[in-house]
Each structure stands twice: as C-alpha cells, then as structure tokens.
Amino acid sequence: MNASRTVAPVTGAVGRFLGGAGLLLRGFGMYVRSPKLMLLGVVPALISGALYLALFATLIYFVDDLAAWLTPFADDWSTTPRGLLRVAAGLAVVGVAALVGVLTFTAVTLAVGDPFYEAISERVEDRLGGTPGKVDVPFWASLRRSIVDSLRLVAISALIGVPLFAAGFIPLVGQTVVPVVGAAVGGWFLALELVGAPFYRRGMRLPDRRARLRADRPTALGFGVAVFLCFLIPLGAVLVMPAAVAGAALLARRSLGQHVEER
Template sequence: MRPGSFLSAFGSGVGLLFRGLAVYGRSPRLVLLGIVPAVISGALYLAGLATLIYFSDELAELITPFADGWSEAARTLVRLVAGLALLGVGGLLGVLTFTAITLVIGDPFYEKISERVEERLGGVPDEVEISWWRSLRRSIADAARLIVRSVLFGVPLFVAGFLPIVGQFVVPVIAALVAGWFLAMGLVGVPFQRRGLRLAERQRALRAHRPLTLGFGVAVFLCFLIPLGAVLLTPAAVAGATLLARRTLGLSIDRPVAPA
C-alpha cells in the first residue's frame, strides 16, 4: 500500500471516532445510558492505579534485585526508570483492559447505543437473534482472549521500555499502534456479535482494513489517555466502532436518503 493511501485510510479511521461522537452526542438519553458502566469501571481502575502508584517503589525494588550492590545514585536511577516503566505498562494494560471490562459490564447499554446507530443507517440486513445470556457469555469469552493477547504484547513492550532512546521514542509509538488495534478489536464486538460473528471473523475483517482500523483505534487510545477520557468517551467510541464495523463489512455509513 502506498504511503498516501495508508495515511488517507488512517485519517478516515480517525474521522470515524469523531462521527461516532457526533452521533452519540445528539442523543442526551444515550449519553446518560452509556456513561453508567464506564463510571463503574473507571472507579475500579482508578483504585487499581492508585494502588500501583502507592507500591511503585517496592515493586521497582522487587524487579531490580541486580542493583542492590550498585552505588546509591545508580541504584536510585535504575529503580526510578523501573518504576516509571511499571506505571507506563500499567497504564497501557489499563487502557486495553478497561475497554474489554467496560464492554462486559455495560453489554446491554452499549448494545442499545450500537443498535440505535445502525437503525439510523438503515438497520442490519444480516442480523442474528442471540439471547442476552448467550451474548454476555460470548462477550466475556472474547474479552478474556483480548486481555490475554494484550498482556502478551504488553510484557515485551515493558522490557523494551528499558532500552535507551528506543524505549523512550520508538516503543511509545509501537505501544499506541498495538493498543489502538486491540481497542478497535474490542469495541467492534457489539456490532459483529449482532451478526453472529465471533472474534476470528472480527479479526479477519479488520485486518483487511488495517489502516482504517488503526486510525480509529489509535485515536481512541489517545483520547483515553486524557483524564476521564475513557469514562466519557467509551460510549462515543462504541458508536464510532459501529461505523467501523459497517465499513469493514461493506455497508454504508451514511444515512439513507428519504424518498421524495
């Protein structure tokens, strides 16, 4: 793919988040509906982050036993870097898993948001009826798989974060792309499940539109780094992900024109 084509598709993916935000913001009822599960998850993750920060010194000391015999200055520097790396990886995994956990908690809420978006765009011609309980079980199973995969990617990024220069400049870019991919994978789960499509089909569809998916996912990731961004924007990201799902499945994301 030519660089220009990649950037164009990437930019279109970013635009899907803003379109989702516009669709979501025009309905005050959807705003209130979507924030409830995100607030619950946000409170849980905030408590987890506070705990990580509180014990960061002890954890940094635990993972750097090799520095015990070093000079005080060198030992302090290494453990400061280790503590910052722990917080960075914790934040990355927090962003990745926050979406998966929030989608499980708010499954009926986000299902309604996604359904409203699709109704405005002409509905779902290939919808499959799935019971709420079965949908929840699938959501939990798919979320667990995504969390495991994100952790498997997060650990090498954690180690790479110790490398000089590369760890400070290259790793954050790779982390944003990886996080964006997994966020997009998680967020499109609702519209894909509505069609009876599981994680494997979801992955194949998004891979065929990788730049578009990355543009959307990275935009969501960067917004989630803003304080309270994940809490306030998760419902809008679900709306944008519904548009992304329709694009990857070859459906229109424009409202049908009413007959004259």
C-alpha cells in the same frame, strides 16, 4: 462476501489512518444527539472508571517499591545509575499497566454495560439503514461470548505487554519507541474489542472481526489509537467510551463494505 474481497478506500495508509480516527469523531456526533443514551452510556464507564482509578492510584503510590523489587541486582550500584535504572523500571511498570489497564477496562466496561452499549450501537446502525444479515442472539449467550472473546484479547495483549515491558528498560528506546508501539498494539486490540457488538448482531465472531479489520488495518488502527489515547486522559475513558461504541459501529460497517452515511 469473504474478507479478501473487502475493498479498502482508495487512499494512502496515512489518509486511511486519519479516516479511522475521524470515525471516533463521527461517533461523538451521532452519540450526543441522544441525551438519554448519553446518560445511560456513562453509567457503566463511571463504575469501571472508579475501580480502575483506585487501582492505578495504588500502583503509582507503590511504583518506587515495585521498581526496587524488580531490580534487586542494582542494590549495590552507586546512587546515580541505580536511580536511573529504577526510574526506567518504574516507567516501564506504569506503561505496561496503562496498556493492560486500558484494554481490560474496555472489556470490563463492555461486560458491565452490555445492554446500554448494545442499544447505542444498534441505534447508530438504525440511523444508517439497519443491520444487514441481523441474527437474534439471546442476551446471556451474547454476554457469554463477549466475555470469552474479551478474555482472549486481554490475554493476548498481556503477552505482548511482557516484551514491551522488557524493552522499557532500554535507554531512549524505552521512552520513545516503546510508547508508540504500545499505542499501536493497544489501538489494534481496542478496535477488535469495540466492534464486537456489530459483528455479534450479524452472527460473526472474533476470527471474523480480525479478518475484516486486517483487510484495512490503517483505518482500524486510526480508530483504535485515537480511542486508546483518549482513554489515557484522566476521566477520558468514562467520557469517550459511549462515543467509541458508536464509532465502532461505523468501523464495523465500513470493514464489511456497508453503508456508513446517514439516510
């Protein structure tokens, strides 16, 4: 079945967006029923979380210096306009760092915890009747493909982050519209990243993921944005990551027109 034949649920875009967010909640529900998987799922996220927390804390510590370095032309301005510009620059730096950090955190954590998250994802699919069209992929081949696709997604998201960074300097727009656009962009790429394991099990790659999720974009965005916002909460990424993997298995099955209710 090709992507064009995938039929989206018969609801409005808002309803499908909320339904996508609900998949994350269902992921929590399915994940917490397996205490052993809960423990295993948190370990990789803890390792990556400690590293990223240290990096982000360092960025916050030096953000004033970075804002001044990015705006040398304002050195001779009067105090108030110079201060306002550099506050905007600092917010733009933090915002883009958060966007890129969330996406790279996901890629790094999925790579570090590949065996654990694969087990969680496959366990979810087993509860839903198994994986139709399953293909046996050697571990190292799967890990290599996952890393390559993750790097590709991170590179694209970083390119998108550049204009968002520039827009962050625009008064009001930079502090209102840009965060919303950033959450939408980040959510889309997170959804693409997280459904990787279910698609790999079916022998499908990044272009297949993109086509399938695009066929019902509101649902994919609802799921991705919900995960993105949770990842912005302190320690949220560590606690939510395993549930996001479980929810992504549901999203993948829905995008493929497969059974998403427990049997």
